[in-house]
Every structure is written in structure tokens, then in C-alpha cells.
Amino acid sequence: MNFENSLFHAQALDQADVLNSFRNQFFIPQVNGNDSLYFTGNSLGLQPKAAAEAIQTELEDWKNLGVEGHFEGKNPWFHYHKFLTENAAKIVGAKPIEVVVMNQLTSNLHFLFVSFYRPSSKRYKIIMEAAAFPSDMYLVESQVKFHGYNPEDAIIEVKPRAGEYALRHEDILNTIETHKDELALVFFSGVQYYTGQVFNIKEITQKGHACGAVVGFDLAHAAGNIALKLNEWQVDFAAWCSYKYLNSGPGSVAGAFVHEKHANDNTLPRFAGWWGHHEDERFKMLKGFIPEAGAAGWQLSNAPILSMSVHKCSLDIFEKAGMENIVKKGQQLNAFLQFVIEEALQSNMTIQLKIITPALPERGCQISLLTDENGKELFDYLTKNGVIADWRNPNVIRMAPVPLYNTFEDIYHFGQLLKTYKK
Ligand SMILES: *Cc1c(COP(=O)(O)O)cnc(C)c1O
Numbered sequence: 576m577n578f579e580n581s582l583f584h585a586q587a588l589d590q591a592d593v594l595n596s597f598r599n600q601f602f603i604p605q606v607n608g609n610d611s612l613y614f615t616g617n618s619l620g621l622q623p624k625a626a627a628e629a630i631q632t633e634l635e636d637w638k639n640l641g642v643e644g645h646f647e648g649k650n651p652w653f654h655y656h657k658f659l660t661e662n663a664a665k666i667v668g669a670k671p672i673e674v675v676v677m678n679q680l681t682s683n684l685h686f687l688f689v690s691f692y693r694p695s696s697k698r699y700k701i702i703m704e705a706a707a708f709p710s711d712m713y714l715v716e717s718q719v720k721f722h723g724y725n726p727e728d729a730i731i732e733v734k735p736r737a738g739e740y741a742l743r744h745e746d747i748l749n750t751i752e753t754h755k756d757e758l759a760l761v762f763f764s765g766v767q768y769y770t771g772q773v774f775n776i777k778e779i780t781q782k783g784h785a786c787g788a789v790v791g792f793d794l795a796h797a798a799g800n801i802a803l804k805l806n807e808w809q810v811d812f813a814a815w816c817s818y819k820y821l822n823s824g825p826g827s828v829a830g831a832f833v834h835e836k837h838a839n840d841n842t843l844p845r846f847a848g849w850w851g852h853h854e855d856e857r858f859k860m861l862k863g864f865i866p867e868a869g870a871a872g873w874q875l876s877n878a879p880i881l882s883m884s885v886h887k888c889s890l891d892i893f894e895k896a897g898m899e900n901i902v903k904k905g906q907q908l909n910a911f912l913q914f915v916i917e918e919a920l921q922s923n924m925t926i927q928l929k930i931i932t933p934a935l936p937e938r939g940c941q942i943s944l945l946t947d948e949n950g951k952e953l954f955d956y957l958t959k960n961g962v963i964a965d966w967r968n969p970n971v972i973r974m975a976p977v978p979l980y981n982t983f984e985d986i987y988h989f990g991q992l993l994k995t996y997k998k
Pocket residue numbers: 679680681682708710711764768793795796816
């Protein structure tokens with residue numbers, strides 16, 4: 576696409592955008608009385624205007640029906656997770672039996688590790704990316720220790736080469752190959768939170784399987800951002816949160832995926848609870864856990880309805896918008912952002928920024944900008960002028976223009992701020 580750095584061109588792109596009307600379905604945070612330039616949907620997605628009513632519906636049923644809301648409510652709470660399954664499954668390219676909405680992201684990963692990280696004296700190692708999101712580092716370290724292994728020995732990290740920021744795909748595959756006789760699990764993110772690098776989930780999974788390992792993913796920055804085909808790619812398990820690209824509110828309920836090939840495998844160890852027990856038998860209160868088939872059998876507790884209700888209304892928006900449109904617009908916004916940044920770098924010598932996110936197909940809608948030692952000053956200037964972006968120590972600005980509510984015009988204005996920045 577040929578871009579121009581003008582307001583007219585940005586507005587024309589917005590008019591041609593099939594998702595343009597979706598912005599109206601969200602509250603845009605205000606700065607100095609104006610709509611902010613909100614580029615942190617990768618950290619906390621914005622509030623759908625329908626969220627309050629969705630919660631209110633459940634509060635009303637609780638108020639009027641009390642416990643009877645479990646079966647008599649407008650959206651009976653007993654089955655509530657099922658109202659979300661189909662739309663959540665579409666976002667990650669899964670079959671409904673493979674997905675369940677429950678708990679929180681890190682908790683889901685721990686529960687899935689119970690079933691899918693099953694080290695033996697010969698095969699006990701885990702391959703993951705270096706400098707993963709901290710929760711993933713703690714997750715893997717504590718799991719390894721729980722099984723009696725030493726993290727220094729059992730965790731193999733794939734690192735960027737000297738002077739590089741992203742991982743080379745071939746380095747990931749080669750590391751798996753090198754360790755193929757001692758590997759229990761390959762565990763990666765789908766999109767690296769710091770660099771915005773999109774990993775090749777399909778080939779990492781193939782390689783892991785060819786080397787005898789189980790393969791799982793943390794899709795926190797991938798769900799609702801990039802095209803995913805978890806079923807087709809044969810991924811064993813995955814989990815994601817709903818408050819980043821999925822706009823379901825701070826700390827909202829998370830998602831989990833278990834491939835259909837494991838759906839009826841009752842030999843897998845798991846930590847069980849009554850909500851994962853076979854539905855017809857759930858209220859018989861008998862001994863002996865019989866799991867529901869598929870991902871639903873990993874549930875433990877009854878669902879947090881208030882948070883589920885917001886996630887449900889957000890998933891309905893994704894269903895209306897369509898993941899294909901979202902992915903396509905995400906790439907266009909990203910390309911336009913890169914274009915205005917490069918223009919600003921050419922015309923304004925006071926700014927020093929380097930894009931460390933690799934090019935397509937290794938990126939989603941996020942761009943990570945490495946700054947020089949004055950980066951924090953630049954960031955503070957942007958903040959003062961209505962930009963809500965994300966500063967990550969030591970010196971990276973992360974920006975995610977989000978297809979459902981960001982506009983090309985947002986990006987144009989951001990470019991103008993960069994162009995006119997003075998120290
Ligand atoms: C955001 C994020 C988390 C957060 O975990 P919670 O359990 O939801 O607090 C974990 N891992 C990754 C990769 C993330 O990006």
C-alpha cells in the first residue's frame with residue numbers, strides 16, 4: 576500500500592475501513608478534554624460500551640432470583656461458560672470442544688502443565704524463549720522445581736544472536752533438534768511481549784513433535800491480534816488472557832485450549848474440581864472424578880459470572896467484526912505506523928528510534944521502538960500530549976494500534992507529535 580503522511584490521506588483510509596464504525600462501541604480515555612491516542616490495547620484493552628449493561632443483567636438476575644439464577648436466569652449461570660466457547664474458539668482457530676473460558680492466564684498454564692509437562696528421568700527439559708514475560712519465567716521455574724529438577728539445568732532458553740533483538744526461527748528449530756533426546760516440553764509465547772515478534776507456531780509445533788516433545792503456547796499477546804489455527808497446527812495446549820486485545824477488563828477471566836486429540840484422554844493427570852466433572856453427574860455429589868470431554872474437563876470452579884459477562888459481550892464484538900478483518904486492519908495500521916515513524920525520523924534529527932519488531936509475517940499490530948538515552952524524555956513528552964503508550968525498562972516504547980478502536984488518524988497525529996518534538 577502507498578501511504579502519504581497527510582491528515583487527508585489518514586482520514587481517507589479511515590473512511591475506507593470496514594471496521595471504522597467499531598470505535599463507537601468503546602469508551603476512549605480522555606486527556607486534556609480530547610480523545611487520547613491510545614496505543615496500549617496490548618496491555619489493557621478499552622471498555623466496550625456494552626460492558627456495564629452486560630454486568631447489570633447478571634446483577635439483576637442475582638437480585639431478583641438469588642440462587643435460582645443458576646438455572647432460571649436470562650443466561651443461566653450453570654451453563655455460562657458455554658455461551659463463550661464458540662466465539663472464543665474462533666479467535667484461536669479451534670473447535671469448541673478444545674476451548675474453555677476459566678480462571679486466569681498463569682493459573683491456567685499451571686493447570687495445563689500438570690497435564691502436559693510430565694518429565695521423566697531422561698526427558699525433563701523445557702525449551703522456551705529467553706526474557707519471556709516474567710510470569711512465564713516464574714511458571715516454568717516453579718514447575719521444574721516442583722518436579723524435583725534444577726531450573727539451571729532443565730530450562731533451555733533460546734536467545735537472540737549478539738546485536739539482535741528478535742529470535743531467528745532457525746535458531747529455535749535447531750535448539751529443539753539439539754536437545755531432542757532430553758526434551759519434555761517446548762513452551763513459547765505466540766507473540767513476544769517485548770519485541771512484538773510473532774513466532775511460527777505451526778513449525779515450532781511440528782518440530783517439537785518430531786523431536787518427541789509436547790508443545791504449548793502462551794497466547795497473551797496473540798489472541799485477538801494475529802491469525803491462529805491451533806487445531807490445524809496440532810498445538811497440544813495453550814492459554815491466553817482476555818484483558819489485552821480481547822478488551823474484557825482488568826484481571827478478567829482467561830481462556831484455555833486443549834487439542835481434540837487429548838479430549839478423551841482420561842489417563843492424563845490433572846488437578847480436578849467439580850466444574851470439570853461430567854455435567855450430568857455434577858450435582859450428584861459423588862466420589863470419583865469423571866471429566867467432561869475436552870477442555871471443559873479442565874475446569875475447577877464455578878464461573879466468575881460478572882467478569883464472564885464482560886468477556887461475553889467483548890467476544891460478541893469480535894464475532895461481528897470477524898478475525899480476518901481484524902488481522903488485516905491490524906497489519907495496515909502497523910504498516911502506516913511504521914511509515915509515519917520513518918518519516919519523522921528523517922525530518923527530525925532530535926529523535927533516535929529503532930524499530931526492533933521484525934517485519935511481516937513476524938509481527939502483529941505491535942511495534943517496539945528502541946530509544947537512545949533520552950528516550951524517557953521523549954516518552955514523557957508524548958504522554959503529556961495525549962499519547963498513551965507503554966514504556967518498558969530499560970529503553971523500549973511499545974505501541975499497539977488496535978483494529979477495533981484505533982484509527983489511521985490517531986497514527987497521523989502521533990507522527991506529527993514525533994515530527995515537532997524538540998528537546
Ligand atoms: C500479560 C501476560 C501474562 C499475565 O498473566 P496473568 O496471569 O493474566 O496475570 C502472562 N504471560 C504473558 C506472556 C503475558 O503477556
